[in-house]
Amino acid sequence: MDMWSRRKAGVLAEVEAEERAQVAAVVAKEQATLEEKTDAEVLAELELQDPDQMEMGDDFSGFMKAAVPERLRRRALRKLWLTNPVLANVDNLVDYGEDFTLATSALETVATAYRVGKGMMAHVEEMKRQDAAEAAPEATEVEEDLVSQEQTIGEMIDQEDVVEPEEDVAQDEEEEQAPEILVKRRMRFAFAS
Numbered sequence: 001m002d003m004w005s006r007r008k009a010g011v012l013a014e015v016e017a018e019e020r021a022q023v024a025a026v027v028a029k030e031q032a033t034l035e036e037k038t039d040a041e042v043l044a045e046l047e048l049q050d051p052d053q054m055e056m057g058d059d060f061s062g063f064m065k066a067a068v069p070e071r072l073r074r075r076a077l078r079k080l081w082l083t084n085p086v087l088a089n090v091d092n093l094v095d096y097g098e099d100f101t102l103a104t105s106a107l108e109t110v111a112t113a114y115r116v117g118k119g120m121m122a123h124v125e126e127m128k129r130q131d132a133a134e135a136a137p138e139a140t141e142v143e144e145d146l147v148s149q150e151q152t153i154g155e156m157i158d159q160e161d162v163v164e165p166e167e168d169v170a171q172d173e174e175e176e177q178a179p180e181i182l183v184k185r186r187m188r189f190a191f192a193s
Helices: 003-035 039-046 070-083 121-160 166-177
Strands: none
Touching: 039 070
Protein backbone atom coordinates (compact mmCIF):
# COMPACT_ATOMS: atom_id res chain seq x y z
CA MET A 1 0.00 0.00 0.00
CA ASP A 2 1.23 3.42 -0.69
CA MET A 3 1.21 6.27 1.79
CA TRP A 4 -2.06 7.93 0.61
CA SER A 5 -4.14 4.77 0.69
CA ARG A 6 -2.85 3.97 4.21
CA ARG A 7 -3.69 7.48 5.32
CA LYS A 8 -7.18 7.27 3.79
CA ALA A 9 -7.78 3.87 5.48
CA GLY A 10 -6.62 5.34 8.80
CA VAL A 11 -9.06 8.27 8.51
CA LEU A 12 -11.94 5.91 7.66
CA ALA A 13 -11.06 3.70 10.65
CA GLU A 14 -11.10 6.76 12.93
CA VAL A 15 -14.52 7.83 11.62
CA GLU A 16 -15.95 4.32 12.12
CA ALA A 17 -14.50 4.17 15.65
CA GLU A 18 -16.12 7.53 16.50
CA GLU A 19 -19.49 6.35 15.14
CA ARG A 20 -19.27 3.10 17.15
CA ALA A 21 -18.37 5.07 20.29
CA GLN A 22 -21.37 7.38 19.79
CA VAL A 23 -23.73 4.43 19.26
CA ALA A 24 -22.31 2.66 22.32
CA ALA A 25 -22.79 5.81 24.41
CA VAL A 26 -26.42 6.15 23.30
CA VAL A 27 -27.10 2.44 24.01
CA ALA A 28 -25.41 2.68 27.42
CA LYS A 29 -27.52 5.75 28.27
CA GLU A 30 -30.73 3.97 27.21
CA GLN A 31 -29.81 0.86 29.20
CA ALA A 32 -29.00 2.96 32.27
CA THR A 33 -32.47 4.54 32.13
CA LEU A 34 -34.11 1.14 31.51
CA GLU A 35 -32.21 -0.54 34.37
CA GLU A 36 -33.89 1.81 36.82
CA LYS A 37 -37.38 0.77 35.66
CA THR A 38 -39.26 -2.42 36.48
CA ASP A 39 -39.58 -5.23 33.95
CA ALA A 40 -43.24 -4.40 33.23
CA GLU A 41 -42.38 -0.76 32.49
CA VAL A 42 -39.49 -1.76 30.21
CA LEU A 43 -41.67 -4.25 28.31
CA ALA A 44 -44.39 -1.61 27.81
CA GLU A 45 -41.85 1.02 26.66
CA LEU A 46 -40.16 -1.34 24.17
CA GLU A 47 -43.54 -2.79 23.07
CA LEU A 48 -42.55 -6.37 23.92
CA GLN A 49 -44.76 -9.02 25.43
CA ASP A 50 -44.01 -10.72 28.72
CA PRO A 51 -41.41 -13.46 28.05
CA ASP A 52 -43.05 -15.76 30.59
CA GLN A 53 -46.31 -15.70 28.58
CA MET A 54 -44.68 -16.44 25.21
CA GLU A 55 -45.20 -19.80 23.49
CA MET A 56 -43.62 -21.81 20.72
CA GLY A 57 -43.77 -19.93 17.42
CA ASP A 58 -43.69 -16.44 19.02
CA ASP A 59 -41.05 -13.98 17.84
CA PHE A 60 -38.24 -13.71 20.40
CA SER A 61 -36.03 -11.52 18.17
CA GLY A 62 -37.26 -8.29 19.85
CA PHE A 63 -35.40 -9.30 23.00
CA MET A 64 -32.08 -9.46 21.12
CA LYS A 65 -31.92 -5.70 20.51
CA ALA A 66 -29.14 -3.76 22.21
CA ALA A 67 -31.58 -1.58 24.18
CA VAL A 68 -33.14 -4.53 26.03
CA PRO A 69 -31.71 -5.00 29.53
CA GLU A 70 -29.73 -8.19 30.07
CA ARG A 71 -32.13 -9.50 32.73
CA LEU A 72 -35.07 -9.45 30.26
CA ARG A 73 -32.98 -10.97 27.49
CA ARG A 74 -32.07 -13.87 29.78
CA ARG A 75 -35.71 -14.43 30.78
CA ALA A 76 -36.72 -14.51 27.10
CA LEU A 77 -33.95 -16.95 26.20
CA ARG A 78 -34.91 -19.25 29.10
CA LYS A 79 -38.51 -19.29 27.86
CA LEU A 80 -37.32 -19.90 24.27
CA TRP A 81 -35.33 -22.93 25.42
CA LEU A 82 -38.35 -24.28 27.31
CA THR A 83 -40.88 -23.76 24.52
CA ASN A 84 -38.81 -25.32 21.75
CA PRO A 85 -38.86 -29.15 22.08
CA VAL A 86 -35.58 -29.49 20.20
CA LEU A 87 -33.82 -27.27 22.73
CA ALA A 88 -35.82 -28.38 25.79
CA ASN A 89 -35.29 -32.16 25.47
CA VAL A 90 -31.55 -32.46 25.67
CA ASP A 91 -30.16 -35.96 25.36
CA ASN A 92 -27.22 -37.25 27.42
CA LEU A 93 -24.82 -36.91 24.51
CA VAL A 94 -24.36 -33.18 25.08
CA ASP A 95 -20.94 -32.51 26.61
CA TYR A 96 -22.05 -29.57 28.73
CA GLY A 97 -25.61 -30.69 29.42
CA GLU A 98 -25.12 -31.18 33.16
CA ASP A 99 -25.17 -28.59 35.91
CA PHE A 100 -21.65 -28.00 37.17
CA THR A 101 -22.48 -24.97 39.30
CA LEU A 102 -22.06 -26.95 42.53
CA ALA A 103 -18.46 -27.91 41.77
CA THR A 104 -17.10 -25.60 44.47
CA SER A 105 -19.37 -26.99 47.17
CA ALA A 106 -18.51 -30.57 46.19
CA LEU A 107 -14.90 -29.97 47.24
CA GLU A 108 -15.89 -30.45 50.87
CA THR A 109 -16.66 -34.12 50.27
CA VAL A 110 -13.68 -34.91 48.05
CA ALA A 111 -10.77 -36.58 49.85
CA THR A 112 -7.32 -36.66 48.31
CA ALA A 113 -3.86 -37.83 49.30
CA TYR A 114 -2.27 -34.81 47.65
CA ARG A 115 -0.79 -32.24 50.02
CA VAL A 116 0.41 -28.82 48.96
CA GLY A 117 4.20 -28.67 49.00
CA LYS A 118 4.49 -32.40 49.69
CA GLY A 119 2.58 -33.89 46.78
CA MET A 120 1.68 -37.53 47.20
CA MET A 121 4.56 -38.33 49.58
CA ALA A 122 2.35 -39.15 52.58
CA HIS A 123 0.37 -41.59 50.47
CA VAL A 124 3.53 -43.22 49.10
CA GLU A 125 5.05 -43.50 52.58
CA GLU A 126 1.86 -45.08 53.91
CA MET A 127 1.93 -47.64 51.08
CA LYS A 128 5.57 -48.47 51.91
CA ARG A 129 4.68 -48.88 55.58
CA GLN A 130 1.80 -51.22 54.72
CA ASP A 131 4.02 -53.25 52.38
CA ALA A 132 6.66 -53.53 55.10
CA ALA A 133 4.03 -54.62 57.63
CA GLU A 134 2.78 -57.28 55.24
CA ALA A 135 6.30 -58.44 54.40
CA ALA A 136 7.40 -58.65 58.07
CA PRO A 137 5.47 -61.86 58.91
CA GLU A 138 6.73 -63.48 55.71
CA ALA A 139 10.32 -62.53 56.59
CA THR A 140 10.04 -64.09 60.04
CA GLU A 141 8.68 -67.29 58.50
CA VAL A 142 11.59 -67.37 56.06
CA GLU A 143 14.06 -66.74 58.89
CA GLU A 144 12.53 -69.58 60.91
CA ASP A 145 12.82 -71.88 57.90
CA LEU A 146 16.48 -70.92 57.45
CA VAL A 147 17.25 -71.51 61.12
CA SER A 148 15.60 -74.93 61.03
CA GLN A 149 17.50 -75.81 57.83
CA GLU A 150 20.79 -74.71 59.43
CA GLN A 151 20.03 -76.86 62.44
CA THR A 152 19.30 -79.89 60.30
CA ILE A 153 22.46 -79.31 58.22
CA GLY A 154 24.47 -78.89 61.42
CA GLU A 155 23.04 -82.13 62.77
CA MET A 156 23.93 -83.91 59.53
CA ILE A 157 27.50 -82.62 59.62
CA ASP A 158 27.89 -83.65 63.23
CA GLN A 159 26.65 -87.13 62.41
CA GLU A 160 29.00 -87.63 59.45
CA ASP A 161 31.99 -85.73 60.87
CA VAL A 162 32.89 -84.43 57.46
CA VAL A 163 35.72 -81.90 57.39
CA GLU A 164 36.46 -79.88 54.29
CA PRO A 165 40.14 -79.44 53.42
CA GLU A 166 41.46 -75.94 54.06
CA GLU A 167 43.17 -75.79 50.67
CA ASP A 168 39.88 -75.86 48.81
CA VAL A 169 38.55 -72.99 50.93
CA ALA A 170 41.66 -70.89 50.26
CA GLN A 171 41.46 -71.62 46.54
CA ASP A 172 37.78 -70.52 46.48
CA GLU A 173 38.69 -67.24 48.21
CA GLU A 174 41.46 -66.55 45.65
CA GLU A 175 39.05 -67.17 42.80
CA GLU A 176 36.57 -64.71 44.30
CA GLN A 177 39.24 -62.02 44.69
CA ALA A 178 40.84 -62.51 41.25
CA PRO A 179 39.69 -59.91 38.74
CA GLU A 180 38.06 -61.06 35.58
CA ILE A 181 40.33 -60.96 32.56
CA LEU A 182 38.69 -59.40 29.55
CA VAL A 183 39.77 -60.54 26.14
CA LYS A 184 39.50 -57.96 23.42
CA ARG A 185 38.24 -59.34 20.19
CA ARG A 186 38.15 -57.62 16.88
CA MET A 187 35.48 -58.28 14.34
CA ARG A 188 36.53 -59.20 10.86
CA PHE A 189 34.33 -58.85 7.89
CA ALA A 190 34.75 -60.70 4.67
CA PHE A 191 32.95 -59.68 1.55
CA ALA A 192 32.20 -62.14 -1.17
CA SER A 193 33.41 -60.93 -4.52
